[in-house]
Amino acid sequence: MKSLVSIAVLVAAGVMLVGGAVAQEKKQLAFVVNASSDFWKLAEAGVKKAQAELPNYELQFRYPAQGTAALQNALMDDLVAAGTDAIMISSADPKNSIDAFNRIAAQVPLFTTDSDAPASNRLAYLGSSNTLAGVQAGEEMVKALPNGGKCMGFVGFLGADNAVERIAGFRQAIEGKGIELVDVRGDDVDFTKARTNVDDVLVANPEITCMVGFYSYNPPKIYEALQAAGKLGQITVVAFDEDPVTLGAVKEGSFAATIVQQPFEWGYQGMKLMAAYLEGDKSGIPEDKLIIVPTAVINKDNVDAFSADLKAKISGG
Template sequence: MEIIMKLRLSAAILSIATVMAAGAATAQDKKSLAFVVNGASDFWKLAEAGVKKAQGELPDYDLQFKYPEQAAAAVQQRLMEDLAAAGVSAIMVSAVDPKSSTDALNRIGSQVPLFTTDSDAPDTNRIAYIGSSNTDAGKQAGEIALKALPDGGKCIGFVGLPGADNARERIEGMKETIAGSKVELIDVRGDDIDMTRAKRNVEDALAANPDIDCMVGFYSYNPPRIYEVLKESGKLGEIAIIAFDEDPITLGGVKEGTIAGTVVQDPYEWGYQGMKLMAKYLEGDKSVVPESELIIVPTKMIDKDNVDAFEAELKARING
């Protein structure tokens, strides 16, 4: 009887071990897809929500959302190298400084399929870009500025990474729209996605240009810093603010009329569509990549007329 019990116990242990081994093998068999951002910012919460939705539809994949420790090209590159070494199957990245990172991005792209979002790196071996047309977004910002300053005026811009394609294209797009008008963009100051420096840039610009007519925040956190400084200095409502993206402070300013308008992107769709795009590509469906290698998710202008509806949509996506 004792022998029978021991045999049954051994069989049970073997069965449990087999199940556990099968589970571990299944976990190891999952391919990993990584979404790598350019720095720590609340802007990326929507993209993270989009990746979360995609995870629910891609049970055979492990989707990872990664923030570099610092908004620096070298730090971002090390993060991607670590991901490639760990066996990640594909990477989507918002490149910090693609112009100076071509060789590094090509090294990553030679190890795993590389896709870009938010800030493209078209001179690399990346497979495709999914995100906004930053030039078009800049043009929309120019339209907001022309409407806010019908008699013209001088603007100063603020941005995180002046070398990134998304920053350069937004600035160029805005300049193209206001060309020939009485609205001017006289300066743009970078902050390397450093919140303290971002606020100080606004303070310094205001001190040096007390008669400035307009301030433009080209990255999501720049408009809130502009708002804070102008409120603290008693200039809120006197200087027009043109914004990008959907920070809660920005949307609150649009509601109260202290921010003329904001150009919003759709990072939720970048995360959701981007993960599904990479999964299909890895499964052999190369038709998901258009000939242009560009998948453009349109931007739109938000003002007092449509800000409430837009905010309700945002909440539904994040809570969903």
């Protein structure tokens, strides 16, 4: 009897060891964002969809405690130490993160999204062409202001590649059209400062007739400030991304248009790309290491259809 009990215990222990080994065999992929914002809910939904198609992987979606390069880089160090096999990240400060990115890239495959770090050893960038998105925003402003105007821009990280490229694209599109981008105010993803920046411009710069919100949360703050000042509809606004407030403003005609990206695809395609790479399939990485997911213009004509599609993606429908 004693020997039978011992055998049973050994068998049970063996099953537990095998089960543990199987669990440990799951490779881990991580998607790291640049700040806590509702914008990233779509990317998170894309990662969730990818998880359903990658049962042999454990997918993580991680927010840094704050939107700083130091905390992002520390988070990546923690992920690598915990056994993460590949990382995709939207860099908060690419120019000052090269050494950190290269350190991570020497240990695990590293990819970028949303905000690239092309000077680093990342394997590829998957996301929008921020320059082309900026051009689209500028073209929409030209349509809305055929007689010209003076614009003020608002953004999170002035030095981030996505901000620099969007601003450059916008300037390119408005050149020679009688529209001037007077300045761009940064807020370092501080939502209170984002609102204060708009309030300050409304008081100190009465010559401003148009505004551009370059990050997802900037247009809602512009809306709040214009509404409080009784200037909705008096100042022309072109936005970026698909915050519900932004889409509502486009629908009611308070904003001329918004330029939307496809963060759902970043999350979904990004996880599938990294899984394929770990399995030895590198065919998804083009020679120029840029995988561009197109942006689109949303205006009153297509905002309802876009909103319905957005809702379905977030709900997993």
